[in-house]
Amino acid sequence: MMGHSNFGSYSIYLMKLYSAGFDESIRIWDIGTGDCLHILNPKLGLTGRLVVASNNVVSHHRTYSSDQVQSHTLVWNNTTGKIIHRFESRPYPQKPPSSSQIAVENNQIIEAFERGVPSPHTQFKIWDMVSGVLVREFSINTSGTVVASSLAGGFYTAIVKQGSGDVLSLEIWELREFIQFNKG
Numbered sequence: 001m002m003g004h005s006n007f008g009s010y011s012i013y014l015m016k017l018y019s020a021g022f023d024e025s026i027r028i029w030d031i032g033t034g035d036c037l038h039i040l041n042p043k044l045g046l047t048g049r050l051v052v053a054s055n056n057v058v059s060h061h062r063t064y065s066s067d068q069v070q071s072h073t074l075v076w077n078n079t080t081g082k083i084i085h086r087f088e089s090r091p092y093p094q095k096p097p098s099s100s101q102i103a104v105e106n107n108q109i110i111e112a113f114e115r116g117v118p119s120p121h122t123q124f125k126i127w128d129m130v131s132g133v134l135v136r137e138f139s140i141n142t143s144g145t146v147v148a149s150s151l152a153g154g155f156y157t158a159i160v161k162q163g164s165g166d167v168l169s170l171e172i173w174e175l176r177e178f179i180q181f182n183k184g
Contacts, residue, residue, distance in 0.1 A: 013052035016078070020050045026059055028078055038081040053104035055079060056129065060102050060111070073102065073111060075129055085132035087111075087125075101151035105179050108135060112156055114146040122146065122156065126178060136178055142171060154179060 010019045016037070017029040026040040040057070049060040057076040075085040087109070101112040109127040120142040126135045142160050147168070149158040154176045160169050 009050045011050050011052045016052075018050055018052050018057055018078070020059065024061075026050065026057065026076070028057070028081075038078070040076055040081055049100065049102040051102055051104050052078070053107075053129070056084065056104075058102060058104060058109055058129070060100060071100075071113075073109065073127070075109070075132075085127075085129070087127055087132070087134075101149055101156070103151040104129065105154055108179055110151060110175070110179065112149065112151050114142075114149060114158070120144055120146070120160070122149075122158070124156075124175070124178070138178060140173055143169065 010017060012018070012031070015031045017031055019027050019029065021027070024041065027036050028038040028040070029036055040059070051058045055078055057078045059074050059076065061072040061074070062070070070088065073087040074083055075087075076082065077084055100114070103110045107129045109129050111125045111127075113123045121139050122142060123137070123139045125137050127133065128135050140156075142158060144160040144162045146158045147161050149156065151157075154174060156173045156175055158171045160171050161167070162169060
């Protein structure tokens, strides 16, 4: 499976491999044959995260200029290769978020952006994947600088560095109160 000039992240779903490269492309591969089925090429900067949910691929991109960073999240139809929704966050005039996570829960895209300035906190945005509407925004405070994190199963977990020392702690938040789940 040759194609990317430099490899970023990947996901596997229903006998397909979804790969994101630093060449700003996303490729959908047939695992059985090794054939490249689609090349998704938004030309929106580095693809940092890639999530596959049902018939959609959700990708997160950042573009950099001399004075700001712009974040883009795209929802693609993985059969046609067409963009269904484009979510853009406001440009950051300062240092970009230290890291970001993206997940899909119950047809909602959850984005988490860790920031250390002016105080350690994580900002969340929840988008409806079908309508493209922003459902909710909120933030949580962390006890230090997030050095690693995960967003899955309705939980946000972070390994947090305390002060300037080597002390690390694991912090866990349940996000179910913020996510709209179907009843039934």
